[in-house]
Amino acid sequence: MAPLQVVRPSSPPGALLSARGVTLEYRSGGNAVRATQGVDFDVFAGDRFVLLGPSGCGKSSLLKAVGGFIEPAAGTITLNGQAITKPGPDRICVFQEFDQLPPWKTVLENVMFPLLASKSCGRAEARERARHWIARVGLDRFENAYPHTLSGGMKQRVAIARALAMQPAVLLMDEPFAALDALTRRTMQEELTKLWEESPFTLLFVTHSIEEALVVGNRILLLSPHPGRVRAELNSHQFGLHSGGGAEFQQAAQRIHQLLFGQSPAAQPAHDDERIAL
Ligand SMILES: Nc1ncnc2c1ncn2[C@@H]1O[C@H](COP(=O)(O)OP(=O)(O)OP(=O)(O)O)[C@@H](O)[C@H]1O
Numbered sequence: 001m002a003p004l005q006v007v008r009p010s011s012p013p014g015a016l017l018s019a020r021g022v023t024l025e026y027r028s029g030g031n032a033v034r035a036t037q038g039v040d041f042d043v044f045a046g047d048r049f050v051l052l053g054p055s056g057c058g059k060s061s062l063l064k065a066v067g068g069f070i071e072p073a074a075g076t077i078t079l080n081g082q083a084i085t086k087p088g089p090d091r092i093c094v095f096q097e098f099d100q101l102p103p104w105k106t107v108l109e110n111v112m113f114p115l116l117a118s119k120s121c122g123r124a125e126a127r128e129r130a131r132h133w134i135a136r137v138g139l140d141r142f143e144n145a146y147p148h149t150l151s152g153g154m155k156q157r158v159a160i161a162r163a164l165a166m167q168p169a170v171l172l173m174d175e176p177f178a179a180l181d182a183l184t185r186r187t188m189q190e191e192l193t194k195l196w197e198e199s200p201f202t203l204l205f206v207t208h209s210i211e212e213a214l215v216v217g218n219r220i221l222l223l224s225p226h227p228g229r230v231r232a233e234l235n236s237h238q239f240g241l242h243s244g245g246g247a248e249f250q251q252a253a254q255r256i257h258q259l260l261f262g263q264s265p266a267a268q269p270a271h272d273d274e275r276i277a278l
Contacts, residue, residue, distance in 0.1 A: 014044065015044055016080060018041075018077070020040045021038045021075035023072060034227040035228065036223070037228065038074075039223070040230065042232070047203065048203045052207060052217075052222055055208060058228035059174075066170065080169070089114070090168050092114070092163040092168040093163070094156070094173065095097075098152050098156070106144050108134065111165050114162060115129060115165060129164075137160055139154060139157055156180065160192065174207055176205075189212060189216055193215070194239060210260075215239060
């Protein structure tokens with residue numbers, strides 16, 4: 001198997017989603033909390049791009065900025081060359097929380113809802129698309145069930161079906177499996193990968209689990225602790241669901257751990273020409 005490869009930052013043509021010098025801040029009263037500092041990355045169509053870093057490094061904030069929910073204090077994020085300024089149906093997010101599904105709607109109604117609300121299609125097509133995606137995530141027998149009757153994993157499958165039915169340019173996932181037990185989490189990683197293999201979509205996935213990043217991602221952006229800066233970027237397409245016990249997988253996981261926690265951010269600045277070789 002090929003070793004992990006270094007990826008140099010650049011602004012290549014053809015990038016679907018590009019972040020350049022993105023600094024994110026939260027202001028309240030006279031105070032500002034800086035969540036990220038000068039982050040850049042490029043996501044290409046069909047990438048499973050993972051933002052990985054310790055708690056508080058600004059992963060969720062970056063996802064919110066890509067979603068158009070917060071505006072960068074500096075830098076830009078573009079989708080298909082257009083600056084992102086607000087939320088849109090081309091970016092749909094799946095969250096960690098199980099309560100992201102309105103409890104008064106059935107599974108079918110939940111999956112149809114964004115299609116109808118965004119006027120992406122009429123009722124008949126929304127129903128057809130929803131049923132297709134509900135079947136793809138293996139819940140065809142539960143179309144008429146209400147969320148409170150489903151397990152955590154099933155609720156996340158509904159959320160994934162709901163998001164993919166919208167055919168977003170980028171599917172955003174914020175620690176979607178973190179609240180699940182270990183076995184279900186593993187199954188969900190497997191199912192997500194399988195869905196992607198059957199018909200590839202572009203994924204921007206946030207996690208603080210190194211193993212999950214290696215299994216789910218084909219490219220990983222490592223962020224330093226608060227405020228998040230790019231510490232390294234690597235290709236991980238050689239790893240998959242069955243790599244977990246392998247020596248190369250374990251070495252990669254250890255190396256990432258060192259990069260994330262081994263040196264202080266002050267000792268390891270992440271300017272473009274100083275990115276870390278893996
Ligand atoms: N609404 C907010 N108001 C003020 N500060 C915030 C807000 N949301 C996040 N922050 C701060 O921004 C920083 C980055 O938070 P963020 O949630 O993006 O990190 P994260 O890497 O996703 O963390 P975790 O893995 O714990 O979810 C943290 O210091 C956090 O306290």
